Amino acid sequence: MALDFLDFRVLDILDILLVAVLLYYIYKLVKGSAAINIFIGIVIIYLIWKLTQLLQMEMLSSVLGEFIGVGMFALIVVFQQEIRKFLLMIGSTNFSSKNNWFQLKFSNRENKTLNYVDIIVETCKKLGSTQTGALIVIKRNTKLDFVKNTGDTMDIKVNRPIIESIFYKNSTLHDGAIIIEDGRITATRVILPVSNDRDIPLRFGLRHRAAVGISEKTDAVALVVSEETGQISYLKNGEFNIFDDFENLAEQIKMDLS
Numbered sequence: 001m002a003l004d005f006l007d008f009r010v011l012d013i014l015d016i017l018l019v020a021v022l023l024y025y026i027y028k029l030v031k032g033s034a035a036i037n038i039f040i041g042i043v044i045i046y047l048i049w050k051l052t053q054l055l056q057m058e059m060l061s062s063v064l065g066e067f068i069g070v071g072m073f074a075l076i077v078v079f080q081q082e083i084r085k086f087l088l089m090i091g092s093t094n095f096s097s098k099n100n101w102f103q104l105k106f107s108n109r110e111n112k113t114l115n116y117v118d119i120i121v122e123t124c125k126k127l128g129s130t131q132t133g134a135l136i137v138i139k140r141n142t143k144l145d146f147v148k149n150t151g152d153t154m155d156i157k158v159n160r161p162i163i164e165s166i167f168y169k170n171s172t173l174h175d176g177a178i179i180i181e182d183g184r185i186t187a188t189r190v191i192l193p194v195s196n197d198r199d200i201p202l203r204f205g206l207r208h209r210a211a212v213g214i215s216e217k218t219d220a221v222a223l224v225v226s227e228e229t230g231q232i233s234y235l236k237n238g239e240f241n242i243f244d245d246f247e248n249l250a251e252q253i254k255m256d257l258s
């Protein structure tokens with residue numbers, strides 16, 4: 001008996017944890033988008049249906065029941081894009097922590113130099129001085145395949161002339177973002193999910209919103225060079241990070257990547 005009880009509790013906790021993870025991913029995906037309103041609409045219809053059942057309002061309850069039944073298929077159609085992104089996000093997530101013993105023992109991550117960060121920051125400084133817009137995403141743990149698929153994949157070691165030429169205004173590659181993974185540029189012309197956060201100041205346009213979006217939906221960090229002002233912004237966890245000088249910025253990024 002006692003063992004049964006224990007089994008139940010363990011499964012119960014696992015159940016709650018899994019639901020929490022699921023809700024967290026759904027929240028990350030629909031946060032700030034129109035999908036959240038559709039989701040709220042569905043929840044409201046579901047609650048009204050349950051209420052009509054409780055009050056034994058047969059007609060309304062059967063109409064809503066039919067609607068909910070067909071609704072499952074409608075949901076797949078309406079949320080087709082979100083479901084796709086959701087599955088890609090789940091499939092791309094690296095659940096292992098970079099600090100766990102397995103990684104410390106078997107990966108060379110902790111020995112890796114992060115010199116390429118200095119190159120990225122130096123390049124951003126240069127791009128800023130010439131008011132050349134840029135959007136650079138640096139991968140941490142979450143795999144970025146779901147956004148890389150929107151652009152052109154490549155595999156080039158980070159270096160200043162390449163990044164400069166990518167973002168050069170007349171370059172065919174300058175639109176969108178570049179993705180950097182372990183010191184290598186792995187994708188260009190990437191379209192990022194745009195954040196609809198209303199707290200982002202109006203002076204920031206789509207480039208900045210896209211940087212906020214990817215840093216909200218994944219653990220990646222992003223650098224934006226504004227074409228209008230030459231100003232450099234650093235985004236982490238959906239927030240703008242202030243830095244006093246470029247050395248501090250490079251240090252901050254290295255800390256966040258290690």
Ligand SMILES: Nc1ncnc2c1ncn2[C@@H]1O[C@H](COP(=O)(O)OP(=O)(O)OP(=O)(O)O)[C@@H](O)[C@H]1O
Binds near residue numbers: 207
């Ligand atoms: N979703 C997106 N993903 C990737 N890049 C994007 C996205 N949206 C816009 N961009 C890039 O940002 C460029 C400029 O957009 P916009 O002028 O709206 O940005 P901004 O935040 O005002 O930046 P800036 O200060 O540089 O003008 C676009 O030409 C495009 O290259």
